[in-house]
Amino acid sequence: MMVELVNVYKRLGGRNILNGLSVSIDRGETLVIVGPSGTGKSVTLNHIIGLMAPDRGSIRVMGREVPELSARELREYRSKVGMLFQSGALLGWMTVYDNIALPLRERFRMPEGKIREKVGEILAFLNMTDSAEKFPNEISGGMQKRAGLARAVVCDPEIMLYDEPTSGLDPVMSRKIDALIVSLQKRFGMTSVVVTHDLCSAFGIADRIAMLSGGQVVEFGTPEQFKNSKNELVREFIHAQFSIHIQTGG
Amino acid sequence: MIISYEPDSFPPAGDPVSRLGRRCGMFLRDVGRGTLLVLQAFAGIPRALAASRGDIGRALGQCGIRSFGVTSTVALFTGMILALQAGLILRAYGQEMRVGYLVSQTMFREMGPFMTALILAASVGAAMAAQMGTMKVSQEIAALEVLSINPIHFLVTPRLIAMMLMTPVLTVYTDFIGILGGALVANTQLDVSWTAYYDNVKFLLTGREIWVGFFKAWVFSVLITGISCFQGLSASDGAVGVGIATRRSVVICFLTVLITGYIITRIFY
Numbered sequence: 001m002m003v004e005l006v007n008v009y010k011r012l013g014g015r016n017i018l019n020g021l022s023v024s025i026d027r028g029e030t031l032v033i034v035g036p037s038g039t040g041k042s043v044t045l046n047h048i049i050g051l052m053a054p055d056r057g058s059i060r061v062m063g064r065e066v067p068e069l070s071a072r073e074l075r076e077y078r079s080k081v082g083m084l085f086q087s088g089a090l091l092g093w094m095t096v097y098d099n100i101a102l103p104l105r106e107r108f109r110m111p112e113g114k115i116r117e118k119v120g121e122i123l124a125f126l127n128m129t130d131s132a133e134k135f136p137n138e139i140s141g142g143m144q145k146r147a148g149l150a151r152a153v154v155c156d157p158e159i160m161l162y163d164e165p166t167s168g169l170d171p172v173m174s175r176k177i178d179a180l181i182v183s184l185q186k187r188f189g190m191t192s193v194v195v196t197h198d199l200c201s202a203f204g205i206a207d208r209i210a211m212l213s214g215g216q217v218v219e220f221g222t223p224e225q226f227k228n229s230k231n232e233l234v235r236e237f238i239h240a241q242f243s244i245h246i247q248t249g250g
Numbered sequence: 251m252i253i254s255y256e257p258d259s260f261p262p263a264g265d266p267v268s269r270l271g272r273r274c275g276m277f278l279r280d281v282g283r284g285t286l287l288v289l290q291a292f293a294g295i296p297r298a299l300a301a302s303r304g305d306i307g308r309a310l311g312q313c314g315i316r317s318f319g320v321t322s323t324v325a326l327f328t329g330m331i332l333a334l335q336a337g338l339i340l341r342a343y344g345q346e347m348r349v350g351y352l353v354s355q356t357m358f359r360e361m362g363p364f365m366t367a368l369i370l371a372a373s374v375g376a377a378m379a380a381q382m383g384t385m386k387v388s389q390e391i392a393a394l395e396v397l398s399i400n401p402i403h404f405l406v407t408p409r410l411i412a413m414m415l416m417t418p419v420l421t422v423y424t425d426f427i428g429i430l431g432g433a434l435v436a437n438t439q440l441d442v443s444w445t446a447y448y449d450n451v452k453f454l455l456t457g458r459e460i461w462v463g464f465f466k467a468w469v470f471s472v473l474i475t476g477i478s479c480f481q482g483l484s485a486s487d488g489a490v491g492v493g494i495a496t497r498r499s500v501v502i503c504f505l506t507v508l509i510t511g512y513i514i515t516r517i518f519y
Contacts, residue, residue: 012256012257013257046255049396051255051392051395051396052255052256075398076398078395078396078397078398079398081396082396083393083396085389085393086389087388087389089388089389089390089392089393090390091385091390092390102397102399103397103398103399106397106399106404107397107398107399148393151393151397155397
């Protein structure tokens, strides 16, 4: 098991956000976590990466109990995990190239020649070579997400975490990001955890889907099992998404 | 954890004593976290100097060159006001030629470091808090942590180095501009000759005044950087949170500079 969360509880701002959450992810698998807002999807990712500590429960990643890692062990662990943030989280005063090169320079202290080679390769893979010398405010939201993705995968992580990778993007760009996630998965064989509201995206990229509600997993299965779920919450969630699509489409 | 990604959440405190107790507890927690932040920033100095990424130069420009205009104006008028107020009283006793002594002592001992620190806290410190706060709420700080890059070494240390270098320089500059402002008023409005004013400035002005002024400036630079960066890195809740962090950083810097200034003066004089 690559990632295993067992009975995780977390209280934030006077509310129980995670309420005995248990979920496991196999090596090389893409798990998509869906659910309404405020059910603890992003908080789950923050626990896996060690930005938040649980009140109770176990978070085991690559055989290590994340909340028990020392600062040094946490740094070492994080160098094997990449994360794409909702906003891209690029540093505004650096070009796209420097943003992507940042972890290689600061964390791995690679020589500039090797950095150029690695960054060039990932920029070419993501079709971003023309944007290398631009600043984040000079490129679109979709491009910012791709640049954030490039920065996250440039260190060859074993696990990739995606926090709302398609939020704020038009449908065409959303499908492009989905395609990138699938192609990165195939190329690097990473284990991926994707948090999204977007069921189209979930059905397109997931090996398995977990639906959260009230800080717990209420449905867990393959996209096909998820579509045919008898769970009322799941049916309501699927119905709401597609009825919105019909309304906006019509 | 110095930088927290979780909002503060406590059960509601009913009575005023509980609320006061909670506030005291949070104040002590923040003092502890702020102190650890400054210590970590100091620990990052050798690496920041070795890396020479250019961010120290950028920070030097921001807290030094961009502050020269406002510092010059404030220093000039502080010296002029000091000379005018003191000179008018001294004139009543026929001692207006002593105005140079009074202006130089006041500028070197107190007003130079104090005024410079207030200007830097309101301009550079507020900018630091706002930038750190914006980076925190837009997840850039979290992104650095996830990339295994220490945000304190990467962001705070270059600013600390720049402030520690520029604050004493600006303080000495403020001292001299203030004395020059005093000389202008003394000469044009109090009929004190340049030579008499200059002789009085030299009179009793020892190395001690200069070094204590330097020391004060250095302490203030560490306090302003630490408080501003800590407040920025503690921001949450979007733009409103950044605004609160910036305001809090300026207020805390002003009060801390004032109190610390008094303590240092009490120790050395």
